[in-house]
Amino acid sequence: MQAGKTSSVIRKKHGWLKLLKGNQTVFRRPFFWVIVAITLAFVLIPGLTGNVGLRANLWLAAVYIVLATNLNLMIGYTGYVNFGNIAFFGLGGYVGMYLIIAQSWPLWAACLAAGVVVSFLTLILGLGILRLRGAYFALATIGVSEAVKAFVMNFEPFGGATGMYMSFEKFEALGGARHALWVVYFVVVGLMGVSLVLSLLIKNSKFGLGLFAIREDEDAAVVLGVKTPWYKSLIYSASGFLPAVVGTLYFFKNGVILPSQAFDLTLSIEAIVMMMLGGQATVFGAALGAFAYEQFRGFLVVSPVFSQFQLVIAGILLLLIVQFLPNGFMGWVYRKLPWVRKVLE
Amino acid sequence: MSYSLLVSLINGLLMGSVYGLAAIGLTLIFGVLSVINLMHGATIALGMFALYFLVTALGVNPYLAILPVFVGGCLAGFAVYWIAVHRVIDSSDLMSLLSTFAVNMIIIGVGTLVWSTSPYFVKVTLPDASLHGYTIPGTQIVAAALAVVIAVLLYLFLYYTRLGKAIRAVSNNRAAAELMGVPTHWILALTFGLGIAIAAVSGLLIATLFPFTILSGVSYELKSFVAVVLGGLGNPAGAMLGGLLLGLIEGGVAPFINVSWTPVIEFTLFVIILILFPSGLFRVGKGR
Numbered sequence: 001m002q003a004g005k006t007s008s009v010i011r012k013k014h015g016w017l018k019l020l021k022g023n024q025t026v027f028r029r030p031f032f033w034v035i036v037a038i039t040l041a042f043v044l045i046p047g048l049t050g051n052v053g054l055r056a057n058l059w060l061a062a063v064y065i066v067l068a069t070n071l072n073l074m075i076g077y078t079g080y081v082n083f084g085n086i087a088f089f090g091l092g093g094y095v096g097m098y099l100i101i102a103q104s105w106p107l108w109a110a111c112l113a114a115g116v117v118v119s120f121l122t123l124i125l126g127l128g129i130l131r132l133r134g135a136y137f138a139l140a141t142i143g144v145s146e147a148v149k150a151f152v153m154n155f156e157p158f159g160g161a162t163g164m165y166m167s168f169e170k171f172e173a174l175g176g177a178r179h180a181l182w183v184v185y186f187v188v189v190g191l192m193g194v195s196l197v198l199s200l201l202i203k204n205s206k207f208g209l210g211l212f213a214i215r216e217d218e219d220a221a222v223v224l225g226v227k228t229p230w231y232k233s234l235i236y237s238a239s240g241f242l243p244a245v246v247g248t249l250y251f252f253k254n255g256v257i258l259p260s261q262a263f264d265l266t267l268s269i270e271a272i273v274m275m276m277l278g279g280q281a282t283v284f285g286a287a288l289g290a291f292a293y294e295q296f297r298g299f300l301v302v303s304p305v306f307s308q309f310q311l312v313i314a315g316i317l318l319l320l321i322v323q324f325l326p327n328g329f330m331g332w333v334y335r336k337l338p339w340v341r342k343v344l345e
Numbered sequence: 346m347s348y349s350l351l352v353s354l355i356n357g358l359l360m361g362s363v364y365g366l367a368a369i370g371l372t373l374i375f376g377v378l379s380v381i382n383l384m385h386g387a388t389i390a391l392g393m394f395a396l397y398f399l400v401t402a403l404g405v406n407p408y409l410a411i412l413p414v415f416v417g418g419c420l421a422g423f424a425v426y427w428i429a430v431h432r433v434i435d436s437s438d439l440m441s442l443l444s445t446f447a448v449n450m451i452i453i454g455v456g457t458l459v460w461s462t463s464p465y466f467v468k469v470t471l472p473d474a475s476l477h478g479y480t481i482p483g484t485q486i487v488a489a490a491l492a493v494v495i496a497v498l499l500y501l502f503l504y505y506t507r508l509g510k511a512i513r514a515v516s517n518n519r520a521a522a523e524l525m526g527v528p529t530h531w532i533l534a535l536t537f538g539l540g541i542a543i544a545a546v547s548g549l550l551i552a553t554l555f556p557f558t559i560l561s562g563v564s565y566e567l568k569s570f571v572a573v574v575l576g577g578l579g580n581p582a583g584a585m586l587g588g589l590l591l592g593l594i595e596g597g598v599a600p601f602i603n604v605s606w607t608p609v610i611e612f613t614l615f616v617i618i619l620i621l622f623p624s625g626l627f628r629v630g631k632g633r
Contacts, residue, residue: 081439128620134438135381136578139570140619146567147612154605161605265563269446276443308458315450322444323432 031200031284031345038287039193043186059185059253061294062192066246067267068274068290069195069283073239075272076281077208078232079215080130081138084145085243085271090262091148092118092244093251094158100252101166102157106173107184107252111245118244119237126236130229133218142265149263163258170252184253188246195242199283200345202235211235215281273318279328284344289328352479354596359481359489361592363550365585366492367565368572369499370544376579377516377536380430380441386566387452388541392418392548393557394460400467407469407553408491414549415542422541426534434533456559466556488550495546496585499539503581512536516579544569571615577625586627 026032042062046055067089074082096114099105105113129140153161174180202208210231213221222228251257270293278289296317300310325332333340367389374382382388392414399410429448433440471483503509514522515532523529551557551565572591576583594614595607618626 075439079437081442083442129616132619132623135375135379135442136619136623138381138438138442139574139578140616142567142570143574143612143615143619147609147616150605150608150612154603154609269443272439272443309454311450311454311457313454315447315454318443318450319429319447322440322447323429326433326436326440 026197026201026204029200029204029345030343032197034284034344035193035196035200038196039189042189042192046185047182055182055185057294057298059188060298061291062185062188063246063250064271064274064290064294065192065287066188066195066242067271068278068286069192069199070239070241070243071271072275072280072283072286073199073202073211073235076275076286077202077211077215078235080133080232080236081272082141082236082239083138083265083268083272084141084143084148085239086263086265086268087145087148088118088122088240088243089247089250089267090259090264091121091152091247092240093247093257093262094152094164095244096248097164097166097251097257098158100170100248101164107248110252111248114248115241115245119241122240123233123237126233127229130232130236145263145265145268149259152263153259159257161259163256166252166255168255181253184249188249191242191246191249196283196287198238198242199286203283203345207231207234270314273314273321276318276321276326276328279330279332279334282328282330282334282345285328285330288330292329348477348479350597350600352476352481353599354593355476355481356485357592357594357596357599358589359485359592360595361589362489362492362496362585363547363554363588364565364568364572364591365588366496366550367544367547368569368576368584368588369496369581370540370542370547371566371569372573372576372579372581372584373499373543374537374540375573376581377512378430378434378441378533379438380434380445380537381438382537382540382544383442383446383566384425384449384452384541385544385569386562386564387449387456388418388422388544388562389548389551389565390456390557390559390562391421391452392545393552393561394456394465394559395545396549396552397465397467407467407549408487411491411495411546411549414545418542418545419538421545422538423534425541426537430537431530431534453559460559462558462560464556464558467552469553482554484553488553492547492550493585495543496581499543499581508535568611571611574615574619575625576627578623580625580627583625583627587625590626 042058046058067085071082071085074080074085092114095117096110099110099113100107125144129137129144132140152158158164168177171177171180174183202211210221210226213224213226214228214231218228247262251262274290274293275286276289277293278287279285297310297314300306300313306313321328330344371382371385374380395414395417396407396410399405399413400407425448429444430441433444469484471487473483474481474486503513511522511527511532512535514525514527515529519529548562548565568591572587573584574587575590576585576587591611594610598607598610
């Protein structure tokens with residue numbers, strides 16, 4: 001009896017591990033090494049040259065890549081349009097900053113706590129709102145994002161509408177402000193690599209196949225035995241973890257967190273634009289789109305001619321992608337050069 | 346105290362009918378095209394600035410301005426349909442959401458260039474009503490009355506004209522309507538224009554009450570979402586009732602809690618209603 005119980009526990013554990021089945025050979029995939037190379041480039045190029053301007057540029061790109069890649073898990077893989085994805089980032093930032101400022105937690109613990117808290121809340125929330133499909137779900141995510149924003153703006157421990165400011169002494173634990181900025185940058189680049197690998201692992205797993213089945217036809221997926229409520233809640237929750245951690249790091253670097261920045265609905269949509277630009281449901285596409293969009297936006301902001309038109313140009317770009325290139329840049333590349341699929345996923 | 350609550354409720358109800366009108370614009374488009382119109386807020390803002398232009402530059406009576414704004418809104422919506430929506434109408438939700446959001450970005454971008462984000466104000470003076478020392482602005486009463494009139498006119502159009510019948514047919518079953526000889530794409534374009542025009546007019550009515558910026562539309566867009574969900578997506582009569590209910594909630598809680606908490610209540614309610622009653626709270630206009 002006892003033995004039977006133990007073995008069933010093991011089987012159960014193994015059942016969850018099996019979700020990532022199909023990845024025993026992840027090191028043999030060329031794309032894994034592409035991710036490693038990209039991450040190393042992000043670390044080495046500014047690290048060796050010590051170029052702070054370049055670091056600032058790549059910092060934002062890395063943050064965007066994390067946001068777009070995790071959003072891709074939801075929209076690209078599962079087909080559920082999450083318009084409130086910025087709430088993960090913003091709420092994570094708030095939880096982390098609160099722990100750092102008010103409770104004097106070390107940065108790493110605050111990051112971890114932010115990720116866990118946001119993931120947990122998302123899991124609970126997901127079990128409710130993921131019963132909705134299509135446009136209804138999209139609307140619910142807007143509602144959730146706005147509700148969280150409105151709540152934070154009134155919540156006194158989080159500083160209300162004026163936000164929270166961090167004293168620069170907090171940087172001392174990481175060896176002073178200059179050193180701390182480098183540390184935070186390297187950590188975010190590391191997380192960027194982790195989220196890309198995570199996307200790759202999920203894509204090639206049984207779990208990922210289940211998600212794709214949900215995207216293609218949810219009712220058929222149910223009939224075929226995919227546990228859709230769990231799969232959806234799990235991916236919803238997972239897609240919130242890394243953005244929350246990065247949110248803490250982002251606002252830690254800024255030293256200040258404001259509700260208008262943390263829950264900017266425009267950034268939510270921009271993350272979708274990035275993902276669409278590169279190609280939804282592809283790991284490389286989402287990252288490339290985020291990188292390209294960040295460079296493009298940086299160019300528009302500093303250009304004397306175009307800085308006024310930044311929003312207009314981004315809008316026109318989005319309209320053109322949606323109308324003429326719905327599968328994004330990588331979708332177009334795959335169609336023209338099918339062999340690329342062997343290297344990039 | 347009880348009078349302050351009563352006046353607050355009346356104010357809420359009056360605002361609510363304007364919210365309801367805006368929500369009708371949104372829900373009409375969703376009901377017929379199955380598109381969530383994310384340029385709704387930008388359209389409301391454009392309606393506000395159209396009023397400003399017509400009143401300050403051309404000296405038009407603010408309430409007569411409704412007519413040109415309605416026609417202009419219809420034409421603009423018609424154009425946007427053929428440019429941005431037509432190609433994506435049959436693909437996934439994400440595409441139409443992004444398409445209308447792209448138009449939204451373009452409008453907001455151009456609007457910011459032209460008008461910056463500083464506030465504008467259209468001065469409309471009407472005698473105020475008063476109740477036991479509390480005043481209810483006359484502009485608010487007129488705006489609410491006009492919103493209801495426009496909603497009723499829309500109802501009559503949808504239920505008592507041939508074109509309205511065609512719109513309802515397309516909403517019900519597009520393929521069957523096409524088989525019956527309805528030019529569905531023109532009906533879709535017309536409906537989109539109608540939805541945009543109604544949103545613009547509701548923006549105009551709001552602009553007679555409060556100062557506005559090009560970004561003001563966003564908060565009214567979110568309120569429209571709440572009203573639409575309260576009434577059931579795609580149900581115009583429900584949207585009006587949802588707007589009124591939203592106004593009553595705003596008016597009802599205003600005397601008791603800080604006004605900044607209202608959005609927390611609204612959006613929490615929004616999510617809860619969406620999960621528990623996805624087809625809305627009301628059963629009007631849906632038959633049995």
